[in-house]
Amino acid sequence: MAKAKTRKHSPVFYLFLxxxxxxxxxxxxxxxILGVYYSFTDWNAVSGTQVxxxxxxNYTAVFxxxxxxxxxxxxSVFAVINMIVINLVSFGLAMIVTNKLKFTNIYRAGFxxxxxxxxxxxxxxxxxxxxxxxxxxxxxxxFSWLAQNPFLAxxxxxxxxxxxxxxxxxxxxxxxxxxxxxxxxxxxxxxxxEIDGATYLQRxxxxxxxxxxxxxxxxxxxxxxxxxRIFDVNLALTAGGPAGMFMGRALNTTxxxxxxxxxxxxxFRELAQGQxxxxxxxxxxxxxxxxxxxxxxxxxxxx
Amino acid sequence: MKKxxxxxxxxxxxxxxxxxxxxxxxxxxxxxxxxxxxxxxxLAWPQNFGQFLENVQYILTSPSVNYVSSFMSSVIITVVxxxxxxxxxxxxxxxxxxxxxxxxxxxxxxxxxAMIVPFQVVMFPLISxxxxxxxxxxxxxxxxxxxxxxxxxxxxxxxxxxxxxIFLFHGFIKGVPxxxxxxxxxxxxxxxxxxxxxxxxxxxxxxxxxxILNGIWIWNDYLLPLLMLGMTGNVQTLPLAVANFVSSFVRxxxxxxxxxxxxxxxxxxxxxxxxxxxxxxxxxxSVKG
Numbered sequence: 001m002a003k004a005k006t007r008k009h010s011p012v013f014y015l016f017l018x019x020x021x022x023x024x025x026x027x028x029x030x031x032x033i034l035g036v037y038y039s040f041t042d043w044n045a046v047s048g049t050q051v052x053x054x055x056x057x058n059y060t061a062v063f064x065x066x067x068x069x070x071x072x073x074x075x076s077v078f079a080v081i082n083m084i085v086i087n088l089v090s091f092g093l094a095m096i097v098t099n100k101l102k103f104t105n106i107y108r109a110g111f112x113x114x115x116x117x118x119x120x121x122x123x124x125x126x127x128x129x130x131x132x133x134x135x136x137x138x139x140x141x142x143f144s145w146l147a148q149n150p151f152l153a154x155x156x157x158x159x160x161x162x163x164x165x166x167x168x169x170x171x172x173x174x175x176x177x178x179x180x181x182x183x184x185x186x187x188x189x190x191x192x193x194e195i196d197g198a199t200y201l202q203r204x205x206x207x208x209x210x211x212x213x214x215x216x217x218x219x220x221x222x223x224x225x226x227x228x229r230i231f232d233v234n235l236a237l238t239a240g241g242p243a244g245m246f247m248g249r250a251l252n253t254t255x256x257x258x259x260x261x262x263x264x265x266x267x268f269r270e271l272a273q274g275q276x277x278x279x280x281x282x283x284x285x286x287x288x289x290x291x292x293x294x295x296x297x298x299x300x301x302x303x
Numbered sequence: 304m305k306k307x308x309x310x311x312x313x314x315x316x317x318x319x320x321x322x323x324x325x326x327x328x329x330x331x332x333x334x335x336x337x338x339x340x341x342x343x344x345x346l347a348w349p350q351n352f353g354q355f356l357e358n359v360q361y362i363l364t365s366p367s368v369n370y371v372s373s374f375m376s377s378v379i380i381t382v383v384x385x386x387x388x389x390x391x392x393x394x395x396x397x398x399x400x401x402x403x404x405x406x407x408x409x410x411x412x413x414x415x416x417a418m419i420v421p422f423q424v425v426m427f428p429l430i431s432x433x434x435x436x437x438x439x440x441x442x443x444x445x446x447x448x449x450x451x452x453x454x455x456x457x458x459x460x461x462x463x464x465x466x467x468x469i470f471l472f473h474g475f476i477k478g479v480p481x482x483x484x485x486x487x488x489x490x491x492x493x494x495x496x497x498x499x500x501x502x503x504x505x506x507x508x509x510x511x512x513x514x515i516l517n518g519i520w521i522w523n524d525y526l527l528p529l530l531m532l533g534m535t536g537n538v539q540t541l542p543l544a545v546a547n548f549v550s551s552f553v554r555x556x557x558x559x560x561x562x563x564x565x566x567x568x569x570x571x572x573x574x575x576x577x578x579x580x581x582x583x584x585x586x587x588x589s590v591k592g
Binding site for chain 1: 309312313315316317319320323324326327329330333341342344345346391392394395397398399401402410413414417419420421422423424425426427428429430431432434435438458459461462463465466469494495498519522523524525526542545546549556559560563566567570571574575578579581582585586587
C-alpha cells in the first residue's frame with residue numbers, strides 16, 4: 001500500500017499518446033531536421049536531383065545579403081513598436097470593459113471582432129482604407145496632408161500602417177488576457193486601498209499592476225513573437241513596398257523576415273539559402289523566447 | 304458623482320467602439336457601389352444598394368473565386384482539423400499528466416518547444432517530404448494523396464495545432480483531481496472509459512478555448528493552404544480564393560471588397576451566434592494559459 005503512487009499503466013493508456021507523437025514527428029520533427037540539414041546543402045526541392053553538402057556556403061551568402069540584414073533590422077524595430085502599442089491598447093481596453101458599463105459584452109465582442117479576420121483579407125481591406133478612404137477623408141475635412149501622403153508610399157508611414165492594422169487585429173484578443181487577469185483580482189483589495197485613501201492611479205499602480213503582472217508577461221511574450229513572425233498582413237498590405245535604398249542597394253523597405261525568406265525561396269528559387277535564413281530566424285526567435293522565460297523566472301523568485 | 308463618471312466612460316467607450324467598427328462600415332458601403340462611384344468618393348453613402356447584390360452575384364459566379372466549392376473546402380478543412388486536434392491533443396495531454404514518468408516530461412517539453420519553431424523553417428521541407436511519402440506509398444492517384452487534397456492539409460494542421468492545444472489541455476488536466484478517476488476504476492470503468500466518460504466531459508471549458516483558437520487560425524490561414532493545395536489545385540480555401548481573385552484583377556475595389564465580405568461573413572456569423580461562449584472561453588482559457 002505504501003507504493004500506491006507508482007501505479008503501472010496499461011499499454012492501452014500509452015496508446016492514447018501515439019497519434020499526437022506520430023503527427024508531431026511527421027509534420028514538425030522530421031521536416032525540421034530536414035530543414036536544418038538542407039541549409040547546409042544545395043537543395044532545390046526538385047525531386048530526383050542529388051543534394052550536395054556545401055558546408056556554410058548558404059550562411060555566408062545570407063550574411064552578405066544586404067536585404068536580409070535590412071529585413072532583420074526593420075523587423076526588430078517593428079516587432080518592439082508593435083508589441084508596445086498592442087499591449088498599451090489592449091490593457092486600456094481591458095481597463096474599460098471591466099467596468100460596470102451598460103453594453104460591456106457588446107464592447108468586448110466588438111473589440112474582438114477584427115481578430116476573426118485573416119491577415120490576407122485584412123491586408124486587402126486596409127490597403128483600400130490607406131490608399132482610398134484616408135486620402136478622401138483628408139480632403140473632406142480639409143487636412144490636405146492626409147491626401148498628399150498615402151501611408152503605404154513612404155517607409156515609416158508604411159510601418160506605422162502595419163502597426164495600426166495588427167493592433168486592430170490583435171488588441172481584442174490580448175484584451176481578453178488582461179480582462180481575465182483583472183477579473184481575478186479580489187475587489188476587496190482595491191476597496192481596502194480606496195478606504196485607505198489611495199487615488200485611482202495609486203490603486204492601479206500599486207495594487208492592480210503587481211497582481212496582474214503574469215498577464216503582462218504572457219501578453220508581451222505572445223505579441224513580440226507574433227510580431228516577429230508576421231507574414232499575411234505584410235504580404236497583402238505592402239508586399240514589402242515601398243522601394244527604398246539601404247547601404248547603397250535598392251530594396252523593399254517593409255519586407256519583414258518571414259516575407260524575405262518566402263521571397264528568397266519562392267521568387268528567387270534559392271531554396272537552400274532560404275532554409276539558412278529560416279534557421280537564423282528560428283535561432284533569433286528561440287533566443288527571444290529564452291530571454292523572456294529567464295527574466296520571468298527571476299521575477300517569480302523575487303516576488 | 305460616481306454615476307456621472309461611469310456615464311462619461313460609457314460615451315467614450317461607445318465612440319471607441321464606433322472607431323473600431325469604421326473599417327467594417329467602409330467595406331460594407333463600398334461593396335454596394337460600382338467602381339466609378341468608389342473612385343469619386345469612397346466615403347459617400349451608396350446610391351443604390353442593389354449594386355451590392357450584383358457584386359455578390361459576380362463573386363458567386365466568378366470562376367477564379369469558385370465561391371461555393373471554396374467555402375465547402377474551407378468548412379471541411381476547418382471542422383475536421385479542429386475535431387481531430389481536440390481529440391488527439393486531449394488524449395495525449397491526459398497521458399502526459401497522469402503517466403508521471405521522466406519520459407512523459409521529456410515528451411511534453413518537446414511539444415512545448417515545438418511551439419517556437421517558425422513555420423518558415425519547416426514549410427518547404429514539409430512539402431517535399433509529403434511528396435516523397437505519397438509517391439513512395441503509391442498514394443499519388445488515389446483519394447488518399449496528401450498534397451492538393453484533404454488528408455495532407457488536415458494532417459499538417461494536426462501537427463501544427465497540437466503543441467498549443469496539448470499545452471492548454473495539460474494545464475487544465477493538472478487541476479483535475481485524480482480521485483475522480485480512481486473512483487471510476489473501482490466502480491469497474493476501463494481506462495478508455497475513464498477518459499471518455501469522466502475526463503473528456505470535464506474538459507469542456509478548455510475544449511471551447513482550443514476550438515476557438517484553432518478554428519480562427521485554420522479558417523484564415525493562407526500560407527499552408529497555398530503551399531499544400533496550390534493556387535490552381537482542385538481544393539481551394541476561401542483565403543486562397545480571395546488572393547487568387549485579387550491577383551487576377553487590377554484593383555477592382557468594388558469586387559475585391561465584396562469578396563472579402565463574403566470570405567469573412569461565415570466566421571463572423573458563427574461568432575455572433577456563439578459570442579457568449581467564445582468570449583467566456585477566451586477569458587477562461589487565458590486564466591489557465
